[in-house]
Amino acid sequence: MADATAWLHPLPGATRLSFCGDEAAQDAAAAALGLPSSAMPCRAVSVGGRASLWLGPEERLLLAPLNERAQLLASLEAGLAGHAHSLVDISQRQLAFELRGPNASLLLNAQCPLDLALEAFPVDMCTRTVYAKSEIVLWRTAADRFHVEVWRSFSDYVLTLLHAVARELSARP
Amino acid sequence: MLLIHCPYCGPRPELEFSYGGEAHIARPSPPESVSADDWVAFLYLRANRRGLQAERWRHVRGCARFFNALRDTTTDQFLATYRCGEPRPDGGGSASP
Numbered sequence A: 001m002a003d004a005t006a007w008l009h010p011l012p013g014a015t016r017l018s019f020c021g022d023e024a025a026q027d028a029a030a031a032a033l034g035l036p037s038s039a040m041p042c043r044a045v046s047v048g049g050r051a052s053l054w055l056g057p058e059e060r061l062l063l064a065p066l067n068e069r070a071q072l073l074a075s076l077e078a079g080l081a082g083h084a085h086s087l088v089d090i091s092q093r094q095l096a097f098e099l100r101g102p103n104a105s106l107l108l109n110a111q112c113p114l115d116l117a118l119e120a121f122p123v124d125m126c127t128r129t130v131y132a133k134s135e136i137v138l139w140r141t142a143a144d145r146f147h148v149e150v151w152r153s154f155s156d157y158v159l160t161l162l163h164a165v166a167r168e169l170s171a172r173p
Numbered sequence B: 001m002l003l004i005h006c007p008y009c010g011p012r013p014e015l016e017f018s019y020g021g022e023a024h025i026a027r028p029s030p031p032e033s034v035s036a037d038d039w040v041a042f043l044y045l046r047a048n049r050r051g052l053q054a055e056r057w058r059h060v061r062g063c064a065r066f067f068n069a070l071r072d073t074t075t076d077q078f079l080a081t082y083r084c085g086e087p088r089p090d091g092g093g094s095a096s097p
């Protein structure tokens, strides 16, 4: 990126699972993943390379390294036996990139209407939202670092806009 | 931008939401003994109030949940939002769901 105060880089392919279930099923899924159980709205919990992102009261986005897919599905299947739930592999539906640097929130806020001040959107907060006309999932992984999930077919649109915004910022007097 | 208070996520920008029509419209039951007039009322007839109205909204670009809101249709002011299944907080309008 031309602007030296924010860096964007693609994240490696990952295992992505869309999970829906009630509280008991959520606890069972968290246990199968080796993650602490959490029902806190708009918050992510992560341990090692695995993460569970709260997207709705009954919906989680589960992320893990690509090579853990088979093992993960097996432990989830075993742990969720007897729990009504839905589990969909969406690994290929979307891709992710990381936006890092003191201007990261400024770049996002050019097309995302959320309040991204650290007090309003603290570290570990995550949510589905929009970037211009595209749906994204935004997860703040550090004060100046965001993990962004975007649907594969929308990624060109989002990345082109991000670069356009970065050019404008770097052209500022 | 107008902020709408999602009962699950808190205050969020208006463009993450979509409007879902008038709230608290009970589906008539049992369907086999509902008259044509009652079906028409359920499907099509809406109060379209000028002033305070209970409405369904969906935080479609957030938690994706439906919820209900009390909104003044003349000023666009949201007076309250509440979860589906909860009673209308001002006690107004007709009863249930």
Ligand SMILES: [Zn+2]
Pocket (backbone or CB within 6 Å): B006, B007, B008, B009, B010, B059, B062, B063, B064, B065
């Ligand atoms: Zn919400």
